[in-house]
Amino acid sequence: xxxxxxxxxxxxVVFCTHAQSSFFVGAYGGGGLVTSNNYNxxxxxxxxxxxxxxxxxxxxxxxxxxxxxxxxxxEAYGAKGGTGNAGVTLLNQTGYVFITPKLVHDIxxxxxxxxxxxxxxxxxxxxTETMRKWDYSNGYAYGNxxxxxxxSKNINSMLIRVGFGFTEFISMKGHWSFTVSEDFGFxxxxxxxxxxxxxxxxxxxxxxKLNPGCISLQIxxxxxxx
Numbered sequence: 001x002x003x004x005x006x007x008x009x010x011x012x013v014v015f016c017t018h019a020q021s022s023f024f025v026g027a028y029g030g031g032g033l034v035t036s037n038n039y040n041x042x043x044x045x046x047x048x049x050x051x052x053x054x055x056x057x058x059x060x061x062x063x064x065x066x067x068x069x070x071x072x073x074x075e076a077y078g079a080k081g082g083t084g085n086a087g088v089t090l091l092n093q094t095g096y097v098f099i100t101p102k103l104v105h106d107i108x109x110x111x112x113x114x115x116x117x118x119x120x121x122x123x124x125x126x127x128t129e130t131m132r133k134w135d136y137s138n139g140y141a142y143g144n145x146x147x148x149x150x151x152s153k154n155i156n157s158m159l160i161r162v163g164f165g166f167t168e169f170i171s172m173k174g175h176w177s178f179t180v181s182e183d184f185g186f187x188x189x190x191x192x193x194x195x196x197x198x199x200x201x202x203x204x205x206x207x208x209k210l211n212p213g214c215i216s217l218q219i220x221x222x223x224x225x226x
Contacts, residue, residue, distance in 0.1 A: 022051060022052030023225050024058075025048070025223055026049070026220050026221055026222025026223060027047050028179060028181060028220025028221075029043070029046075029220065030043075030045065030181075030218030031216065031217065032066070032214045032216030033215055034212040034213065035214070036213075037070045037072045037073075037210070038069065038071070039069040039070055039091065039093070041069070042067030042068055042214070044064060044065060044067065044216050045064060046062055046063050046098075047063050048062050048064075049061065050102065055106075056106040056111065057103070057105050057106070058103075058104040058105075059101070059102070060101070060102055060104060061100060061102060061118075061120075062100045063098070064097070065098075065125065066098060066122065066161075066185065066214065066216070068094050068095070068096075068214065069093050070092040071091050072088070072092070072210060073089045074087055074088050074089075074205045074206075074207070075087030075088075075089075086134060086135040086136065086137045086205065087134065088131065088133045088203055088207075090131045090132075090192070090194060090210075091129065091130045092127075092192055093129075094124060094129075094155055095124070095125045096123060096125060097123055097125050098120055099120045099122075100118040100120030102116045102118035103117050103118075104116045107166075112168065113166060114166065114169070115164070115166055116164065116165055117163070117164045120160075120161060121160060122160075122161055123157065124155060124158070124159075127155040128150075129150070129152045129194070130150060131148070131149055131194060132148040133146075133147060133203050134146035134147070151194050151201060154192050154194045154196075155193070156189060156193060159187045159189055159191065160189055161185050161186065162185070162186055162188070163183055163184055164183075165183035165184060166182050167179050167180070167181040168180045175223055175224050176221060176223055177221070178219070178221060179219065179221065179222050180217075180219055181218045182215075182216070182217055183215070183216045183217075183218065184213055184214070184216075185214050186211075186214075187211045187212075187213075190207075190209045190211050191210050192207075192210050195207045195208055
């Protein structure tokens with residue numbers, strides 16, 4: 001499946017390069033934060049290209065890496081930091097490579113500010129997950145438990161992502177531009193299977209789903225042929 005998608009992506013690049021005279025290609029990098037249960041800044045970066053369909057609209061694709069740093073903390077009576085008498089904490093740190101076709105449109109007449117909407121699939125490149133669960137609600141003498149396990153095997157290997165963003169172009173010498181991009185991406189499926197009701201490690205405090213959005217800020221450089 002990965003090979004088929006990659007071949008399709010590369011074929012699309014070749015087609016775009018030869019089919020249109022207006023062509024943009026660049027690279028970018030930066031960081032992002034998830035919109036809920038954020039643990040730390042995550043890195044992102046990749047390559048970006050698109051071709052013009054007309055004066056103000058184009059199509060293209062991104063091939064990029066996106067990290068996620070999520071810390072879920074759910075404890076009895078709303079306590080946090082492991083102070084509740086029962087609960088679950090889940091630290092999920094993962095990284096995915098996404099392939100996302102996109103549509104680009106100029107917001108201003110000069111094309112200095114562009115809006116894009118995109119969607120595609122991501123494949124896990126790295127990831128660790130640690131889960132702690134405990135319950136002292138019945139007192140220490142009645143079969144209470146407190147355990148920490150490595151649940152990395154539960155990380156999903158593929159995600160579906162949709163996103164949108166803005167890119168500002170700052171002209172440099174020749175056909176080069178410095179770019180500043182803001183992006184919001186939403187994943188439709190959970191990054192972890194620990195939320196699955198069939199998972200033996202699940203408790204009443206486990207998350208039903210972990211699929212936060214991610215807001216990213218990136219800087220980059222782009223070349224265009226006209």
